[in-house]
Amino acid sequence: MNRRRLLAGGALAGMALPVLHELVPHEGLHGGGGSAEASEQHPASAGEGHASHADHAAFAGSGTVDHSFNGFDPAELLRSFDWGRTRRLPGGRVLREWDVVAQDKEIEVAPGVHYAAWTYNGRVPGPTLRCREGERLRIRFVNASSHPHTMHFHGVHSAFMDGMPGIGESRGGGQIEPGESFDYEFDAEPFGMHLYHCHVAPLAAHIAKGLYGAFIIDPKDGRADADEMVMVMNAFDTNFDFGNEVYAVNTVGFAYQDQPIRIRRNELVRIYLANLVEYDPVNSFHLHGNFFHHYPTGTSLEPTEFTDIVVQGQAQRCILEMRFPKPGRYMFHGHKTEFAELGWTGFFEVS
């Protein structure tokens, strides 16, 4: 290395050679005071009406996306449960039916940042399908996308209802080509917090692009009355490098930071939580200022743990129950803090 190379390296952003770390003392020319001074400075607040941006990561601009462009709003999606239509079968059993359409749709996942998503019913995550244990379920699936898709449910069902390419094509199932449709039909079992997603190859792409949703089977006798919400932890690889750029619950990064979830003090809160983040092996949910009861997969009525954090691999899910005894603003976020600062952060506003 000659002097000009040394100088040129330093002169160009992103080009400085490793040796510069040794050449430039860390106290440098500007003294060690710079760091302490710098750390006291924070980004300016984004203004009234939003959670304060002053002390943590946040999006630029208005801080939020155009929900009407997306056709769904995380604030509404949170407490939206799709119970479908029901009728009695001969013998008195309930048949519950839904229509689910796969369609290609561009969505805004961060203010100003658009992503060519694949959706169930035009939203990401897809509709939260909810039913009761023992019911007969029929999901009329129409593939209006330009790509083949399926609905693969986590649950107990026969192989040809599995939404698995190569299995059940002879009965109209398996891979559903564009323009085709199929009725998935099975019994609601076991009760718990489940999910569904597309299972067409390449699988990672079909999931990462948004084809997933929560599937809740209530126990026969139901659960205690509560303020219920569904949180699907997800992320988007907007630059297609097999790593995610934006993390969130229910698609829009920082959505519940910008518009905190309102909770009534002491009321039982029940969260149906699932991890659908592709490309990263684990995700987590951590609650500030409180603990919750953890029901893994929701398949037991007895909690296994009283904690303030759950860690989930992909497709893992659970039910969380908690009460907030004190009013105030409580953060919840992925405690893989990288995800938190890339969008997976929200607040409960207890009053």
Added chain:
Amino acid sequence: MEAGTGRDVAPPRAPAWLLGAAPLALLALAVALLVTVGAPGLGDRNGAPVEELAVERTQMEPGEIALTVRNEGPDPVSVEQVSVNDAYYPFSGGGEIGRLGSATLTIPYPWIEGEAYEVFLLTSSGATVEAAIDAAAESPAVDPGFLGLMALLGIYVGVIPVAIGMLWLPLLRRSGPHLVRGLLAFTVGLLAFLGVDALLEGLEVAGAGPQALGGTALVLLGAVVSYLLLAWADAGMRSRRRRAGARGAPGFQLAMLVAIGIGLHNLGEGILIGSAYTAGALALGSFLVVGFAIHNTTEGLAIVAPLAESRVSVRRLSALGLVAGAPAVLGAWIGASIFNPSLVSVLFGLGIGAIAQVIVQIWPGVRSSSGQPDGTVYGGLILGALVMYATGLLISA
């Protein structure tokens, strides 16, 4: 324009300006047609928009990172979000950047001195552009005090060493023609080393900078233009000397050409010093300044080598020294305030072309009376390159 109308004997001819303008008018018509009617089959491009952003400059202030980016792709680019070390931060200065346009993004961020940062710019299409900061350091404010410091730096590394090197002139005067030839060869070797070094450096800077304005082609363009301009100037000076009946070796003229070549070289060097200092990548220890001084002193020797057999006034000598050394001050100012890879590439090219022209000018004086280079010449060439290489080591150590 009256061209072509003054001769009434000749058959009527179209005026020259019309002959020149007609193809241009046709071209304008064709462009207008393509724009209005739409080029059939050519208007649509396949695929997603091409988003290419280059980070030209990184400015660090306490609690703030400012990036100057240039759109070097064919489509507009809109920076919507910015993350620093995997955390989104609100920033100002975003929005659409047109083709070849630039924008400065200001990110409030509590960075820490000496640590590395990775900034990702997320565009409206979801694409990312990375800017790496290898060792964070505060960028000095460009105020009179700082410009004064840069001037002092330029004088240290440019003017003073060159002036010291020129003090070998009395010794040269006493030397015989054999030694003078050897010294001229030494100068050529030294300049050749600088030229090749500047070429590599210029290509590196240009390769890392935006390509939309030409990239590495700018270095070569600069070299060709400066070579031709100096050749033109030299031809002009020669013909004037001939008309004035001047005799003898054009020693001062040659020395001035060498000084111009070295001056352009020192301009590029000053720019790199100034920008490296601004980027916090350069510690101005006394060792470094001493290294530059020794390295550049040889440049002073190169300037006076053609003057061994001429009489030159002190004023003219001072002028030569300033032409060669002062551009380092100017370069340090440019580098500290408006570092731009495309501009720096052109300036490097100018230096390279000037050095090439200077070598061409000096070469006749290097040859022996028999017209063939001898051992003195080859030895001088090799020694010149080696000395430049060896003194260069003082700065990179």
